[in-house]
Amino acid sequence: MNPALRLLYLGLAWLMVGLGVVGAFLPILPTTPFLLLAAGLFARASPRLEQWLLNHRVFGASLRLWREKGAISRRAKTTAVSLMAASFALFCYFGSPSPLLAASVAIAMVLPALFILTRPAE
Known part of the structure; x- marks a missing residue:
């Protein structure tokens, strides 16, 4: 992958993680859609970071549930x-x-x- 594109994906993924974390504390801002976007961006740029997010203690279960079954708890x-x-x-x-x-x-x-x-x- 082009290094500039990889950096763009990584930057956007971390931005989505940040927005998702903020959304965990602000009821007006959603969490899961931002984290789903982050997982998709990490999948393109860094499979290691994608796995980190999917296995995260707090956010991982809902992301895996959506990815595997399209389900929401x-x-x-x-x-x-x-x-x-x-x-x-x-x-x-x-x-x-x-x-x-x-x-x-x-x-x-x-x-x-x-x-x-x-x-x-x-």
Whole structure:
């Protein structure tokens, strides 16, 4: 592989890992999609780092589950959908949005929730 391209992949992978770690602490930022991207980028640039991420004590199980079965754990599904619902409720309570804005935000939250809920569970 071209060394410049490898460095680009590695840089992007580490950026995705960083965003994923931040997402573990901020409810508005997702964790797993960034880590899935990181695993894919590491696979191209450094199989050793890909294995490190897939075997990570905290993040590895969900990444392997997704990669092997396209599944999301029941706990992760429950947590994600519950936080989305709570976020929407807080948005409506504190933001007093117009009906059109509330409907737009609801649709923007329901679509990912449906995606999550329709994945296989483990």
